[in-house]
Amino acid sequence: MKHLFTLSLISALCITLLTGCRKGSLTPQASGKPYEVMVVIDHDLWNRPAGRAIFDVLDTDIPGLPQSEPSFHISQVAPKDFSYTMKLFRNIIEVRIDPKQFSTTRIKFSRNIYATGQIYMTINSPSEEDLAQFVKAHPQDILDLFNNSEINRLCVNLRKKYSLVTYKKTQEFFKCKLYAPAELKKSKTGDNFLWTSNDEAAGMVNICVYSYPYEGPETFNKKYIMHKRDSIMALNIPGSEPDMYMQTDTLHTDVKPIMVHGRYAYEARGLWYMRNEAMGGPFVSHSRVDEKNNRVITVEGFVYAPEKMKRGLIRRLEGSLYTLQLPDEEAPALPTETEEDNN
Numbered sequence: 001m002k003h004l005f006t007l008s009l010i011s012a013l014c015i016t017l018l019t020g021c022r023k024g025s026l027t028p029q030a031s032g033k034p035y036e037v038m039v040v041i042d043h044d045l046w047n048r049p050a051g052r053a054i055f056d057v058l059d060t061d062i063p064g065l066p067q068s069e070p071s072f073h074i075s076q077v078a079p080k081d082f083s084y085t086m087k088l089f090r091n092i093i094e095v096r097i098d099p100k101q102f103s104t105t106r107i108k109f110s111r112n113i114y115a116t117g118q119i120y121m122t123i124n125s126p127s128e129e130d131l132a133q134f135v136k137a138h139p140q141d142i143l144d145l146f147n148n149s150e151i152n153r154l155c156v157n158l159r160k161k162y163s164l165v166t167y168k169k170t171q172e173f174f175k176c177k178l179y180a181p182a183e184l185k186k187s188k189t190g191d192n193f194l195w196t197s198n199d200e201a202a203g204m205v206n207i208c209v210y211s212y213p214y215e216g217p218e219t220f221n222k223k224y225i226m227h228k229r230d231s232i233m234a235l236n237i238p239g240s241e242p243d244m245y246m247q248t249d250t251l252h253t254d255v256k257p258i259m260v261h262g263r264y265a266y267e268a269r270g271l272w273y274m275r276n277e278a279m280g281g282p283f284v285s286h287s288r289v290d291e292k293n294n295r296v297i298t299v300e301g302f303v304y305a306p307e308k309m310k311r312g313l314i315r316r317l318e319g320s321l322y323t324l325q326l327p328d329e330e331a332p333a334l335p336t337e338t339e340e341d342n343n
Contacts, residue, residue, distance in 0.1 A: 030090040030115035034150050035315070036073045040082050040094040050128040051076075053135040054093065057142050062311055063254060064269035065282050069311040071143060087114040090153075091146050092121065099126040105134040109145055119149040154319025155179070163207075166196040170209055174297060176290075179323040180207045181316055190236045204304040205313050207320060208233075211295045219296060220266045222255045225287055229268070229298070234275075244277045260286060260322060261329060272302055279304060282314050286321045292328040299324050 105125040125131035158179040166180035186199040233246040253270025273280035285300035301317025
């Protein structure tokens with residue numbers, strides 16, 4: 001059976017900021033922690049192949065981490081138990097199977113149905129078999145919707161509370177705006193290079209911004225980007241001895257083009273390590289062209305947190321990357337509260 005999928009906007013990975021509550025609105029704020037998803041589905045169906053297919057997608061490991069960590073914390077509730085309080089949850093997937101109503105599997109997503117800041121996905125399908133087949137065919141699209149929604153929320157929060165050190169120095173050295181987590185209060189600068197950190201050995205979170213001349217489209221390939229990263233990091237982030245410096249684990253690093261503020265960007269995500277020293281962790285970066293100044297601006301977040309789970313730490317930094325505004329760039333427009341996909 002032919003499937004109809006309606007999340008082309010999300011598939012394109014275009015990040016747009018979520019709006020807050022309209023002035024005078026009585027809609028409550030969405031509840032739940034970041035990256036939690038509630039699935040509204042019958043208990044029996046949840047334990048059969050269709051339900052397991054949804055669980056497996058949400059339980060997918062986050063790429064670019066040194067250990068296995070699932071993408072989402074998952075909860076499940078039967079439709080008969082889906083109370084008003086549960087309807088206020090921040091991320092919801094509701095599953096409906098009815099061959100009389102639905103001839104093919106479709107997905108619809110809406111914002112702020114029961115609460116402000118909520119993302120509500122409905123999956124309508126004529127059968128369990130068709131539902132399972134559909135979910136297995138579109139795992140990344142489902143992940144992208146909720147991942148992007150959480151990044152949107154992070155961007156909104158970062159604009160309210162952010163690192164003044166990072167913001168001021170990014171403006172001073174690069175004429176750009178960047179909203180990084182507020183705890184990044186330590187800084188180091190170099191030649192076209194900025195590093196800010198919370199400087200906590202047990203859970204260090206870091207943002208780096210650096211630039212270099214744009215040499216055309218051939219700039220954006222893995223070999224070129226990783227060479228630039230390694231040379232710049234080796235110079236600016238040395239270890240305790242002369243032969244110790246930061247490098248990229250290129251075998252465990254993936255790159256891909258994405259869209260940020262409607263423009264081309266190049267994402268790198270993977271692992272870093274200190275050469276000749278027992279240190280390492282995950283990183284994620286965006287490289288973008290500053291057309292006004294004919295240069296590449298790279299903004300990167302990296303984590304050093306031995307013996308800690310790193311999912312929440314790296315995700316907060318990733319949200320910060322999307323707040324970067326180049327010198328000729330306006331802040332991204334906000335969608336309306338009723339924006340949804342009903343095709």
